[in-house]
Amino acid sequence: GAVVSQHPSRVICKSGTSVKIECRSLDFQATTMFWYRQFPKQSLMLMATSNEGSKATYEQGVEKDKFLINHASLTLSTLTVTSAHPEDSSFYICSARSGTTGDTQYFGPGTRLTVL
Amino acid sequence: QQQVKQSPQSLIVQKGGISIINCAYENTAFDYFPWYQQFPGKGPALLIAIRPDVSEKKEGRFTISFNKSAKQFSLHIMDSQPGDSATYFCAAHQGAQKLVFGQGTRLTINP
Numbered sequence: 001g002a003v004v005s006q007h008p009s010r011v012i013c014k015s016g017t018s019v020k021i022e023c024r025s026l027d028f029q030a031t032t033m034f035w036y037r038q039f040p041k042q043s044l045m046l047m048a049t050s051n052e053g054s055k056a057t058y059e060q061g062v063e064k065d066k067f068l069i070n071h072a073s074l075t076l077s078t079l080t081v082t083s084a085h086p087e088d089s090s091f092y093i094c095s096a097r098s099g100t101t102g103d104t105q106y107f108g109p110g111t112r113l114t115v116l
Numbered sequence: 117q118q119q120v121k122q123s124p125q126s127l128i129v130q131k132g133g134i135s136i137i138n139c140a141y142e143n144t145a146f147d148y149f150p151w152y153q154q155f156p157g158k159g160p161a162l163l164i165a166i167r168p169d170v171s172e173k174k175e176g177r178f179t180i181s182f183n184k185s186a187k188q189f190s191l192h193i194m195d196s197q198p199g200d201s202a203t204y205f206c207a208a209h210q211g212a213q214k215l216v217f218g219q220g221t222r223l224t225i226n227p
Binding site for chain 1: 148150152157158159160161162165205209212214215217218219220222
Protein backbone atom coordinates (compact mmCIF):
# COMPACT_ATOMS: atom_id res chain seq x y z
CA GLY A 1 0.00 0.00 0.00
CA ALA A 2 0.90 3.66 -0.26
CA VAL A 3 3.06 5.11 2.50
CA VAL A 4 2.56 8.42 4.27
CA SER A 5 5.05 9.73 6.80
CA GLN A 6 4.80 12.46 9.41
CA HIS A 7 7.48 14.39 11.21
CA PRO A 8 7.97 14.81 14.07
CA SER A 9 6.21 11.91 15.78
CA ARG A 10 6.20 13.78 19.08
CA VAL A 11 6.74 17.41 19.95
CA ILE A 12 6.61 19.32 23.19
CA CYS A 13 6.57 23.10 23.08
CA LYS A 14 5.96 26.06 25.30
CA SER A 15 2.74 28.02 25.22
CA GLY A 16 2.88 30.85 22.69
CA THR A 17 5.33 29.21 20.31
CA SER A 18 4.58 27.84 16.84
CA VAL A 19 5.00 24.25 15.77
CA LYS A 20 5.26 22.85 12.25
CA ILE A 21 4.25 19.28 11.36
CA GLU A 22 5.22 17.77 8.04
CA CYS A 23 3.27 15.16 6.09
CA ARG A 24 4.85 13.40 3.13
CA SER A 25 3.58 10.85 0.64
CA LEU A 26 6.59 8.63 0.04
CA ASP A 27 5.66 6.54 -2.97
CA PHE A 28 2.85 8.40 -4.69
CA GLN A 29 1.87 11.91 -5.63
CA ALA A 30 -0.84 13.20 -3.33
CA THR A 31 -3.19 15.53 -5.12
CA THR A 32 -5.23 15.89 -1.95
CA MET A 33 -4.11 15.84 1.66
CA PHE A 34 -6.21 15.96 4.78
CA TRP A 35 -5.42 17.00 8.34
CA TYR A 36 -7.24 15.43 11.28
CA ARG A 37 -7.20 15.92 15.00
CA GLN A 38 -7.96 13.12 17.41
CA PHE A 39 -8.68 13.39 21.11
CA PRO A 40 -8.19 10.37 23.41
CA LYS A 41 -10.72 7.61 22.83
CA GLN A 42 -12.51 9.63 20.18
CA SER A 43 -12.94 9.47 16.44
CA LEU A 44 -10.98 11.49 13.92
CA MET A 45 -12.07 15.08 13.41
CA LEU A 46 -11.31 16.55 10.00
CA MET A 47 -9.66 19.95 10.27
CA ALA A 48 -8.98 20.82 6.66
CA THR A 49 -8.55 19.55 3.12
CA SER A 50 -5.78 20.77 0.90
CA ASN A 51 -5.18 20.35 -2.79
CA GLU A 52 -1.72 20.86 -4.21
CA GLY A 53 -1.15 24.48 -5.14
CA SER A 54 -4.46 25.67 -3.71
CA LYS A 55 -5.58 27.20 -0.46
CA ALA A 56 -6.80 24.74 2.13
CA THR A 57 -10.49 24.32 2.84
CA TYR A 58 -11.14 24.41 6.56
CA GLU A 59 -13.96 22.69 8.39
CA GLN A 60 -16.43 24.77 10.32
CA GLY A 61 -15.05 25.84 13.67
CA VAL A 62 -11.39 25.40 12.74
CA GLU A 63 -9.41 28.64 12.94
CA LYS A 64 -7.49 29.00 9.71
CA ASP A 65 -5.19 31.67 11.15
CA LYS A 66 -4.23 29.35 13.98
CA PHE A 67 -3.79 26.18 11.95
CA LEU A 68 -1.87 27.16 8.83
CA ILE A 69 -1.82 24.53 6.12
CA ASN A 70 0.46 24.56 3.11
CA HIS A 71 0.41 21.98 0.31
CA ALA A 72 3.28 23.26 -1.79
CA SER A 73 4.11 20.07 -3.66
CA LEU A 74 2.51 16.78 -4.61
CA THR A 75 4.39 14.99 -1.85
CA LEU A 76 4.44 17.47 1.03
CA SER A 77 1.89 19.24 3.18
CA THR A 78 2.61 21.11 6.39
CA LEU A 79 0.45 22.07 9.34
CA THR A 80 1.68 24.94 11.49
CA VAL A 81 0.04 25.46 14.85
CA THR A 82 0.62 29.13 15.61
CA SER A 83 0.79 30.59 19.11
CA ALA A 84 0.08 27.19 20.58
CA HIS A 85 -1.82 26.86 23.83
CA PRO A 86 -2.35 23.84 26.11
CA GLU A 87 -5.79 23.24 24.60
CA ASP A 88 -4.08 22.62 21.25
CA SER A 89 -2.42 19.55 22.73
CA SER A 90 -3.69 16.62 20.71
CA PHE A 91 -2.86 13.86 18.24
CA TYR A 92 -2.63 15.28 14.72
CA ILE A 93 -2.88 12.91 11.77
CA CYS A 94 -2.57 13.58 8.06
CA SER A 95 -3.81 11.50 5.18
CA ALA A 96 -3.25 11.61 1.45
CA ARG A 97 -5.08 10.56 -1.65
CA SER A 98 -4.39 10.70 -5.36
CA GLY A 99 -5.72 9.56 -8.67
CA THR A 100 -3.54 6.45 -8.41
CA THR A 101 -4.92 5.54 -4.98
CA GLY A 102 -8.47 6.14 -6.12
CA ASP A 103 -10.89 6.78 -3.29
CA THR A 104 -8.53 5.42 -0.67
CA GLN A 105 -6.98 7.76 1.87
CA TYR A 106 -3.72 6.60 3.38
CA PHE A 107 -2.91 7.88 6.82
CA GLY A 108 0.34 8.95 8.39
CA PRO A 109 1.48 7.65 11.80
CA GLY A 110 0.38 10.80 13.61
CA THR A 111 2.10 13.52 15.64
CA ARG A 112 1.56 13.90 19.36
CA LEU A 113 1.66 17.60 20.27
CA THR A 114 1.98 18.62 23.90
CA VAL A 115 1.86 22.30 24.74
CA LEU A 116 3.13 23.21 28.19
CA GLN B 117 -27.47 12.90 6.88
CA GLN B 118 -23.71 12.93 6.78
CA GLN B 119 -23.37 10.77 9.88
CA VAL B 120 -22.17 7.22 10.10
CA LYS B 121 -23.31 5.48 13.27
CA GLN B 122 -21.09 2.72 14.61
CA SER B 123 -21.78 0.10 17.27
CA PRO B 124 -20.85 -1.25 19.69
CA GLN B 125 -18.58 1.30 21.33
CA SER B 126 -16.52 -1.50 22.86
CA LEU B 127 -16.39 -5.23 22.31
CA ILE B 128 -14.69 -8.10 24.11
CA VAL B 129 -14.27 -11.40 22.26
CA GLN B 130 -12.52 -14.60 23.19
CA LYS B 131 -9.59 -15.75 21.11
CA GLY B 132 -10.82 -17.73 18.14
CA GLY B 133 -14.25 -16.14 18.20
CA ILE B 134 -15.95 -13.89 15.65
CA SER B 135 -15.89 -10.13 16.18
CA ILE B 136 -18.73 -8.19 14.57
CA ILE B 137 -18.89 -4.40 14.30
CA ASN B 138 -21.84 -2.64 12.70
CA CYS B 139 -22.29 0.68 10.94
CA ALA B 140 -25.33 2.48 9.55
CA TYR B 141 -25.59 5.50 7.29
CA GLU B 142 -28.27 7.79 5.91
CA ASN B 143 -26.75 9.36 2.82
CA THR B 144 -27.58 7.09 -0.11
CA ALA B 145 -25.05 8.95 -2.25
CA PHE B 146 -22.16 7.40 -0.31
CA ASP B 147 -20.31 5.11 -2.70
CA TYR B 148 -17.22 3.93 -0.85
CA PHE B 149 -17.07 2.29 2.56
CA PRO B 150 -13.64 1.60 4.10
CA TRP B 151 -12.74 0.14 7.46
CA TYR B 152 -9.67 1.34 9.32
CA GLN B 153 -7.74 -0.29 12.16
CA GLN B 154 -5.92 1.91 14.66
CA PHE B 155 -3.49 0.86 17.36
CA PRO B 156 -2.78 3.19 20.31
CA GLY B 157 -0.50 6.06 19.35
CA LYS B 158 -0.59 5.17 15.65
CA GLY B 159 -2.43 6.43 12.61
CA PRO B 160 -5.35 4.49 11.13
CA ALA B 161 -4.48 1.79 8.63
CA LEU B 162 -6.82 0.73 5.84
CA LEU B 163 -8.11 -2.77 6.52
CA ILE B 164 -10.68 -3.46 3.83
CA ALA B 165 -13.15 -1.46 1.75
CA ILE B 166 -16.30 -2.10 -0.25
CA ARG B 167 -18.50 -0.38 -2.82
CA PRO B 168 -22.30 -0.63 -2.75
CA ASP B 169 -22.50 -2.75 -5.89
CA VAL B 170 -21.36 -5.86 -3.98
CA SER B 171 -22.88 -7.41 -0.87
CA GLU B 172 -19.76 -8.97 0.57
CA LYS B 173 -16.00 -8.70 0.37
CA LYS B 174 -13.54 -10.98 2.06
CA GLU B 175 -9.83 -10.55 2.64
CA GLY B 176 -8.26 -13.22 4.79
CA ARG B 177 -10.01 -13.25 8.17
CA PHE B 178 -11.77 -9.94 7.51
CA THR B 179 -15.15 -9.72 5.77
CA ILE B 180 -17.37 -6.75 5.02
CA SER B 181 -21.08 -7.45 4.66
CA PHE B 182 -23.05 -4.71 2.93
CA ASN B 183 -26.83 -4.27 2.95
CA LYS B 184 -27.71 -1.46 0.57
CA SER B 185 -31.46 -1.51 1.23
CA ALA B 186 -30.94 -1.29 4.99
CA LYS B 187 -28.09 1.20 4.60
CA GLN B 188 -25.93 -0.88 6.88
CA PHE B 189 -22.54 -2.51 6.65
CA SER B 190 -20.54 -4.58 9.05
CA LEU B 191 -17.05 -5.91 9.65
CA HIS B 192 -16.58 -9.53 10.65
CA ILE B 193 -13.26 -10.73 12.01
CA MET B 194 -13.06 -14.51 11.96
CA ASP B 195 -10.80 -16.49 14.31
CA SER B 196 -10.08 -13.31 16.29
CA GLN B 197 -6.57 -13.07 17.72
CA PRO B 198 -5.08 -10.97 20.54
CA GLY B 199 -3.16 -9.04 17.90
CA ASP B 200 -6.49 -7.85 16.49
CA SER B 201 -7.08 -5.84 19.67
CA ALA B 202 -7.36 -2.27 18.40
CA THR B 203 -9.87 0.45 17.64
CA TYR B 204 -11.81 -0.01 14.42
CA PHE B 205 -13.44 2.80 12.48
CA CYS B 206 -15.93 2.48 9.66
CA ALA B 207 -16.18 5.34 7.21
CA ALA B 208 -18.02 6.44 4.11
CA HIS B 209 -17.73 9.01 1.38
CA GLN B 210 -19.16 10.08 -1.92
CA GLY B 211 -16.90 10.67 -4.88
CA ALA B 212 -14.13 13.09 -3.99
CA GLN B 213 -15.84 14.23 -0.82
CA LYS B 214 -14.34 13.95 2.63
CA LEU B 215 -14.48 10.75 4.63
CA VAL B 216 -17.17 10.57 7.30
CA PHE B 217 -16.04 8.39 10.20
CA GLY B 218 -18.00 6.33 12.65
CA GLN B 219 -17.40 6.79 16.37
CA GLY B 220 -15.04 3.83 16.63
CA THR B 221 -15.15 0.45 18.36
CA ARG B 222 -12.55 -0.65 20.89
CA LEU B 223 -12.02 -4.35 20.32
CA THR B 224 -10.33 -6.50 22.94
CA ILE B 225 -9.51 -10.13 22.21
CA ASN B 226 -8.98 -12.14 25.36
CA PRO B 227 -6.38 -14.91 25.13
